Amino acid sequence: LAKTTQPISMDSYEGQEVNITCSHNNIATNDYITWYQQFPSQGPRFIIQGYKTKVTNEVASLFIPADRKSSTLSLPRVSLSDTAVYYCLVLDSGGYNKLIFGAGTRLAVHP
């Protein structure tokens, strides 16, 4: 299983762009990278998922370099409500049906 490493915490201010980088050095060829957001006492909420290059949706962008050993979640113009824990996970394509959560990034957005 690909292990992920991401910053334990980050601070930002309202209106700024936030980039959270995750490393997954031993990602397998068929693995996908997926990001979740979690608020206290709530279920993880899917943000974005990708395989390579760049993926964008209405809330975030995901940048994945050619070697796929890392990925960067970009949150444009964050607000106070974006204060949460963000998890980078690798979808195990080896026949096992699960996501393994590592330590996420606690993002604090300040006024």
Add this chain to the structure above:
Amino acid sequence: AAGVIQSPRHLIKEKRETATLKCYPIPRHDTVYWYQQGPGQDPQFLISFYEKMQSDKGSIPDRFSAQQFSDYHSELNMSSLELGDSALYFCASSFREAFSGNTIYFGEGSWLTVV
């Protein structure tokens, strides 16, 4: 859009009692996952089912068991409850197996408090 439904949302049990949590996946999803998240901790994978068969097993105690039924809903049964079982239990679902980019969606969780 329909989401993953979990019940009950809150449950209080005494030590050594039994608890059952239920999970109703998103319609047409055939894979269910269970996670446990203790206070201040990251979610830990317990077990998963695909097409009513156990597909993977994580750090699930022997006191716990789970199954997926013909309508794809799942139940997590926890016996001989201990104080350390107090946690938020998440169910998640996806369509087919969680590779090839299929997305896993989580429910809001069931709070279990053991006193």
